[in-house]
Amino acid sequence: MEAALELLANDGYYASSISKIAEKAGVSKGLMYNYFESKDALVLELLSKGIDEMLEYFDPNNDGILTEAEMESFIRNIFMLLKKDIKYWKLYYALFLQPQAFKLIQDKYTNLVPAFIGILTRYYEAHNSKDPVNEALLFGAMMDGVGFNYVMNPSLYPIDNLIDTILEKFCYIKNNKNEKT
Amino acid sequence: MEAALELLANDGYYASSISKIAEKAGVSKGLMYNYFESKDALVLELLSKGIDEMLEYFDPNNDGILTEAEMESFIRNIFMLLKKDIKYWKLYYALFLQPQAFKLIQDKYTNLVPAFIGILTRYYEAHNSKDPVNEALLFGAMMDGVGFNYVMNPSLYPIDNLIDTILEKFCYIKNNKNEKT
Amino acid sequence: MEAALELLANDGYYASSISKIAEKAGVSKGLMYNYFESKDALVLELLSKGIDEMLEYFDPNNDGILTEAEMESFIRNIFMLLKKDIKYWKLYYALFLQPQAFKLIQDKYTNLVPAFIGILTRYYEAHNSKDPVNEALLFGAMMDGVGFNYVMNPSLYPIDNLIDTILEKFCYIKNNKNEKT
Amino acid sequence: MEAALELLANDGYYASSISKIAEKAGVSKGLMYNYFESKDALVLELLSKGIDEMLEYFDPNNDGILTEAEMESFIRNIFMLLKKDIKYWKLYYALFLQPQAFKLIQDKYTNLVPAFIGILTRYYEAHNSKDPVNEALLFGAMMDGVGFNYVMNPSLYPIDNLIDTILEKFCYIKNNKNEKT
DNA sequence: CATGAATGAGGGTTCATTCAT
């Protein structure tokens, strides 16, 4: 069911009417409201699922400390998620910019970011960064930007090629390929 | 006229009806259609103006070469633009993610990005980067992400603090403050 | 079952969906349709019950003659009914004014009124009224109006205080209190 | 325009959709919302107009005192109003009993009734009534009831015949016809 | 140049009713 609904990512929040979603899902319009209280509730559920899924891969042992291995694994997993469900993440990014939709997850999001940045900051502190907070923010921004660019144009954006450069530039991790050569 | 219209950035594309825009602009609904063929045309014009404005600050002498000074100035100018017209850029980002709206500027955008990346790539080649293309892409992504994060929450995102770190990390430019100390 | 259903009087006919009624009654929506053919049938049954209950108190020995004692008892009983089940009678009055709902009991009602007025007319004839029919009609109207006003605002409408005045003015019955004084 | 809309009295508030009203009025659905902010606003306007019209005939010189002539004239005018616009008053009564609709005019109504009853009470005091308040309430109830009964079945309810009896019974006014005989 | 009355398609949502289980 939800699988079909996610396709609203194709056309955006507003362009996807409940009618069309229901039709695509092969159910009646009325039935949609047995599963979701409203269109907003539907979207909120989708978004929440996405955020939770992403969090699973960030600091997985939940100790507030990000090792280099965890960092690398986080980046690789995020990219894997992006590639696995492009349309979903397209919706995800899109809704962030739609005021009405963003309000729905504002709370969840506002609580999350500082924690996220905090852990990253400690990572950079541990790597003797001169400006750990700034680096953390830039890392976040870069990840947002990569995701954004990738979902905008998946076929042309060479997301996999970027990993090594990211690891080196943002994580101080020399990637394996380079070590081999 | 357009000045008033840009305020549709406040509420997003769909939440801003022509009626409300016209009211805010102090003109009649009908008159809007003397100036703009349609709502989409209006939005296209707004977006085009934004893209052009941004381009003005990128490679200003149009020689296809980005000097360090031009690079620094570009970044500072972009941030200045963001700060000057937050709402506008919020709309700008938002529309990028709204498929229907993005189609309107897709052509313009698709032509632009390779040129943009090309110039950046040459910049990184000139700085002996190991992966100039990747660095160019990451720079673009980071700039997108910073803009995105800033317009999402202007009061909390310390965009000015980031400049020095960006210059150092992405442009190989040691910033002035450090030199002074 | 019906007891719970009557509470649809709270919100009116249209505002009370079968879903809500079923929920209030603690049964499933589907089961409702084992007991009542339709929502209208349910309402019809409720209304019929109300009319019958009222009739029980009017001309109880069914001889077509209303004695003064029967008249007084009728009035007192009606008021007692009103007070016992305000919500029910609110529904009752409300449905009378809703064309769609009224059609359901129109037959029952249309047959009833002339008989009712007939008996009242004979009461006024027996009391040497100059216009027995008119007095009968006015009595009916006044009773409707009192009920109407009472259920509209039970806490403020002093229905009990009215009884003596009604008895005197409409039934030529000197009330007890006066006799005592 | 409104003339056509009043015909929603035919079917009641809920059974009259904006679509049907618009169709009956010969305009588009959308246009309805140029004239009335919402369905409720439409109904409120209709009801307010009705209440105001009725008040015009009650205590016309606004001195808080009801002379016998004013009283008689009031009754005759009310009946005239009823007869002139049966459907309108049918709506009027109907909406009073529909909780959702009544809320719309509750304020207006709640303020009105005590003033109304007050003036009537003084009328009865001036006529040496034993229970002026009760008589005032009964008069109000009777008028409500007569209106109610008349609009329910205009062709059968002999509203004109009732006037003389009302004047005599409720206003202590011997009517002319009787004096002549 | 400028207005705003008018349209009609489409939006989200509710609800009486049915029916497989």
Next chain:
DNA sequence: AATGAATGAACCCTCATTCAT
């Protein structure tokens, strides 16, 4: 006897757009 998933029509309302003035 009892459930609740499923339907589809109808509801109120919004909106981009047109056009007579």
